Amino acid sequence: MSRPSNETDSTDAAAPDSTRPQGHFDAPETITQPKLSPLGYLRFFWRQLTSMRTALLLLLLLALAAIPGSLVPQVSSDPNGVIQYKAANPTLAPILDKLGFFTTYYSVWFSAIYLLLFISLIGCVVPRTKHHFDALRARPPKTPARLERLEGFTTRETSLDLATAIGRARALLRTLGYRTEIYSSTDTVGDSVSAERGYLRETGNLVFHVALIGVLITVGIGGGFGYTGQRVVVEGYAFNNSLASYDSFNPGRFFTDAALEPYSIALDKFTPVYEESNHNAIGQAIDYTAAVTTTQRGQAPQQQTIKVNSPLDIGGTQVFLLGNGYAPTLTVRDPSGTVVFSQPTACLPQDANLSSICVIKVPDGLSKQIGMLGFFYPSAVNTTKGGLASNYPDLINPILTLNVYTGDLGLDNGVGSNAYALNTDSLTQVAGIDSVTKAIRLGPGDKVDLPNGLGSIELTAIPRFASFDVHHDPSQLWVLIFAVFIVAGLVTSLFIPRRRVWMKAVTGESGLVLEYAGLSRGDDPGLVAAVAEIADRQSQQAKA
Amino acid sequence: MTDTLASYSLLAVYSAMAIYAGAFIMFTLDLARRSAPAPARLGASSVVSLGARGGSTTLLERLATDAPSDSQPKGPRYLRVAMALTVVAWVLHVSGAVLRGVAAGRVPWANMFEFTLTATAIIIGVFLAVQFWQDLRFLGAFVSGFVLLALGIAATNFYVDVVPLPPALQSAWLVIHVFVASLGTGFFALGAALSVMQLLQARRAVGKAVRLRFLDTLPAADQLENLAYRVIVVGFVFWTFTLIAGAIWAAHAWGRYWGWDTKEVWTFIIWTIFAGYIHARATRGWRGSRSATLAIIGFGAVVFNFTIVNLFFKGLHAYSGL
Numbered sequence: 086m087s088r089p090s091n092e093t094d095s096t097d098a099a100a101p102d103s104t105r106p107q108g109h110f111d112a113p114e115t116i117t118q119p120k121l122s123p124l125g126y127l128r129f130f131w132r133q134l135t136s137m138r139t140a141l142l143l144l145l146l147l148a149l150a151a152i153p154g155s156l157v158p159q160v161s162s163d164p165n166g167v168i169q170y171k172a173a174n175p176t177l178a179p180i181l182d183k184l185g186f187f188t189t190y191y192s193v194w195f196s197a198i199y200l201l202l203f204i205s206l207i208g209c210v211v212p213r214t215k216h217h218f219d220a221l222r223a224r225p226p227k228t229p230a231r232l233e234r235l236e237g238f239t240t241r242e243t244s245l246d247l248a249t250a251i252g253r254a255r256a257l258l259r260t261l262g263y264r265t266e267i268y269s270s271t272d273t274v275g276d277s278v279s280a281e282r283g284y285l286r287e288t289g290n291l292v293f294h295v296a297l298i299g300v301l302i303t304v305g306i307g308g309g310f311g312y313t314g315q316r317v318v319v320e321g322y323a324f325n326n327s328l329a330s331y332d333s334f335n336p337g338r339f340f341t342d343a344a345l346e347p348y349s350i351a352l353d354k355f356t357p358v359y360e361e362s363n364h365n366a367i368g369q370a371i372d373y374t375a376a377v378t379t380t381q382r383g384q385a386p387q388q389q390t391i392k393v394n395s396p397l398d399i400g401g402t403q404v405f406l407l408g409n410g411y412a413p414t415l416t417v418r419d420p421s422g423t424v425v426f427s428q429p430t431a432c433l434p435q436d437a438n439l440s441s442i443c444v445i446k447v448p449d450g451l452s453k454q455i456g457m458l459g460f461f462y463p464s465a466v467n468t469t470k471g472g473l474a475s476n477y478p479d480l481i482n483p484i485l486t487l488n489v490y491t492g493d494l495g496l497d498n499g500v501g502s503n504a505y506a507l508n509t510d511s512l513t514q515v516a517g518i519d520s521v522t523k524a525i526r527l528g529p530g531d532k533v534d535l536p537n538g539l540g541s542i543e544l545t546a547i548p549r550f551a552s553f554d555v556h557h558d559p560s561q562l563w564v565l566i567f568a569v570f571i572v573a574g575l576v577t578s579l580f581i582p583r584r585r586v587w588m589k590a591v592t593g594e595s596g597l598v599l600e601y602a603g604l605s606r607g608d609d610p611g612l613v614a615a616v617a618e619i620a621d622r623q624s625q626q627a628k629a
Numbered sequence: 630m631t632d633t634l635a636s637y638s639l640l641a642v643y644s645a646m647a648i649y650a651g652a653f654i655m656f657t658l659d660l661a662r663r664s665a666p667a668p669a670r671l672g673a674s675s676v677v678s679l680g681a682r683g684g685s686t687t688l689l690e691r692l693a694t695d696a697p698s699d700s701q702p703k704g705p706r707y708l709r710v711a712m713a714l715t716v717v718a719w720v721l722h723v724s725g726a727v728l729r730g731v732a733a734g735r736v737p738w739a740n741m742f743e744f745t746l747t748a749t750a751i752i753i754g755v756f757l758a759v760q761f762w763q764d765l766r767f768l769g770a771f772v773s774g775f776v777l778l779a780l781g782i783a784a785t786n787f788y789v790d791v792v793p794l795p796p797a798l799q800s801a802w803l804v805i806h807v808f809v810a811s812l813g814t815g816f817f818a819l820g821a822a823l824s825v826m827q828l829l830q831a832r833r834a835v836g837k838a839v840r841l842r843f844l845d846t847l848p849a850a851d852q853l854e855n856l857a858y859r860v861i862v863v864g865f866v867f868w869t870f871t872l873i874a875g876a877i878w879a880a881h882a883w884g885r886y887w888g889w890d891t892k893e894v895w896t897f898i899i900w901t902i903f904a905g906y907i908h909a910r911a912t913r914g915w916r917g918s919r920s921a922t923l924a925i926i927g928f929g930a931v932v933f934n935f936t937i938v939n940l941f942f943k944g945l946h947a948y949s950g951l
């Protein structure tokens with residue numbers, strides 16, 4: 086019942102499989118001594134690179150190399166985290182930075198590993214594909230001389246004559262999906278059927294590996310044509326799909342302005358739904374809906390909605406709803422009552438109840454430039470420490486407090502260009518904890534004088550804002566298609582058995598005896614049962 | 630109403646744990662029983678011999694070990710009791726998960742507690758289902774012990790009240806992605822258990838003193854390796870699907886299909902380790918103990934991904950609810 090040992094009757098059929106890469110347990114063991122020519126070394130190196138062992142080591146190395154990127158924050162996914170990490174670890178961070186740990190997945194070493202792996206993969210797949218094409222056209226291998234050394238060896242007596250027995254065996258095997266060939270042994274003509282099936286297994290394996298290459302190439306190249314842009318939009322306002330309109334923009338390597346299809350999106354209304362009944366989760370967001378009006382060239386405006394998990398498809402892009410918050414509208418007047426500033430300012434949410442930080446800059450129109458650092462509480466309550474906090478994300482008791490600063494905001498020299506930050510180092514606080522005048526406190530519609538006779542400020546309205554991510558990624562569909570091939574190839578290659586089966590007629594004491602045996606190629610737990618079933622079916626056919 | 634159902638759910642889970650504890654003891658007693666000298670049983674595994682080259686799984690017959698025709702009447706009784714207890718506990722366990730889902734009005738795998746609850750139920754489910762294909766009851770102590778531990782930690786450390794789903798989780802992909810991931814985890818767990826046994830058997834085979842007599846009654850190392858391989862490749866297919874489904878979902882919820890978020894990184898690492906395992910089994914010099922070690926490391930990474938990564942790493946997948 087054991088597998089054939091190779092020294093005795095090593096026929097083609099039972100020989101190791103030459104289509105397997107070097108180092109595969111089923112491949113012939115070759116000892117390659119490099120010839121001392123440069124070409125010889127090159128060839129030796131190539132064979133090493135495309136061997137099973139190298140593929141395995143590179144795979145494990147890839148797993149190992151991916152780990153650092155999960156331990157320290159990454160520039161790509163968490164830029165603020167990187168800044169914090171560097172501040173917290175002043176000695177370690179520069180070393181990690183040098184090693185590329187903050188950009189693990191774009192680092193030289195990580196790239197080197199996966200590029201080598203994929204070169205190895207290509208070097209492995211190409212010859213295997215060629216072998217497989219040949220195998221698909223080749224005839225099933227010659228019947229081994231002694232079947233009893235193969236797997237699942239079994240015999241059945243029969244009363245049929247040789248030609249009928251062979252013919253029926255062949256017909257049966259063919260209906261079972263085997264490719265068949267009739268062979269003769271030294272003493273009898275046409276006394277055995279050789280059959281092979283499961284070529285799809287190797288096909289699946291090749292499809293799987295090729296699809297992996299496909300994913301890498303489409304991600305690497307296709308991704309370069311894409312772009313992503315982020316934009317905060319306040320209710321009642323709109324933005325265009327143009328470079329100038331985005332708050333931040335990340336073009337791919339091959340991006341050109343032509344890739345931006347012109348359209349505009351206006352945020353009409355943003356509607357959150359908060360949990361009200363489940364006492365464990367009062368105030369937890371359960372739904373967000375952005376009602377928008379989209380306008381595309383040559384088309385009538387359209388009303389649509391964008392939700393988390395259901396982006397809007399428009400102009401070759403997808404528009405995602407990622408964040409939201411409040412954008413209090415402040416109206417600043419000079420001492421004569423002329424409006425010098427009136428617009429909403431998006432405030433950055435700090436917690437689930439949307440306590441937010443607002444930065445307002447009024448560079449023009451007053452006697453001095455003023456900057457304001459605000460804290461906004463949609464549902465303000467007094468804390469035990471005497472401060473304010475928000476205890477619900479909706480507008481139940483909105484309060485905006487403002488620290489006011491005067492001085493040079495630095496907008497002209499670009500220092501103060503980050504809209505969400507106010508550098509107070511060179512500014513003078515005129516209202517707030519550090520100054521004589523207390524911080525300004527505004528409810529909806531409240532109007533208060535600014536200190537030092539600067540003018541007045543009014544909280545005119547509290548609209549919401551939504552932040553949108555706009556993505557254009559031409560590789561996405563292709564990646565998905567290759568992913569489907571990956572799964573299909575994998576399933577085919579893992580679960581379709583590839584096997585060879587032989588039936589041989591020998592003359593026994595009382596007539597013809599049919600011998601059956603099989604050989605598995607790859608993981609094939611069902612082989613023995615399959616051989617027995619073939620034998621049984623044939624003897625039943627003969628009786629019927 | 631929600632709270633009442635949630636407390637019934639917890640009650641069911643605690644009862645299940647008590648019964649799993651009983652099953653665990655019984656499974657262990659069974660292993661101890663196997664440690665008693667049992668010359669009659671020897672030879673069972675030699676029926677199934679694998680050729681030197683026959684790496685390509687040649688499991689010729691169903692494993693003959695533990696045939697019910699056992700001459701020791703006391704023997705399999707522990708095992709039968711253990712299995713019966715496991716089934717009872719599992720029914721309670723599944724009811725606990727279902728009740729939790731009903732209480733929340735959604736699938737019961739949206740935070741760490743719920744995920745542990747459901748994933749462990751699936752692990753036991755896979756363990757029970759696999760018995761129809763192959764007698765792997767000898768893994769019972771390992772599996773029930775693991776699940777008991779996981780449930781205990783979840784109920785005491787991860788428990789959170791039922792809360793509604795945040796918008797990003799409201800997706801059909803939550804159902805598919807997480808469920809398939811749990812299925813994959815179940816198969817990887819069995820694979821790891823088989824690989825541990827395989828390593829023990831292999832050590833014993835080379836004459837290292839492994840004083841675990843029950844090993845006599847288990848299949849030989851190469852058979853265990855073949856079993857492990859077949860269980861793991863099923864897990865691997867599920868894991869591949871999980872990875873892809875996760876990417877599709879991420880594309881919907883976060884606007885990109887892949888962003889090297891910590892959870893994505895670890896899912897990828899696990900996938901790569903098991904791809905390595907499959908290659909190792911196909912590589913001369915790596916079959917056997919080395920590939921078994923990879924399978925165990927891989928399952929270790931699965932557990933790590935779920936516990937340490939969820940609790941201590943920063944990322945978009947911050948759904949532990951803790």
Ligand code: HEM
Nearest residue numbers: 106135136137140202205206209290293575578904907911
């Ligand atoms: C990106 C790198 C690679 C990955 C992720 C990968 C993954 C896989 C997976 C999942 C399988 C099992 C499923 C199947 O049989 O289709 C497999 C099998 C296989 N791979 Fe790869 N592979 C990679 C690179 C390579 C390379 C470089 C080689 C060539 C040396 C190779 C040769 C093989 C062979 C021969 C099998 C069949 C194993 C057997 O006979 O059981 N693979 N690979």
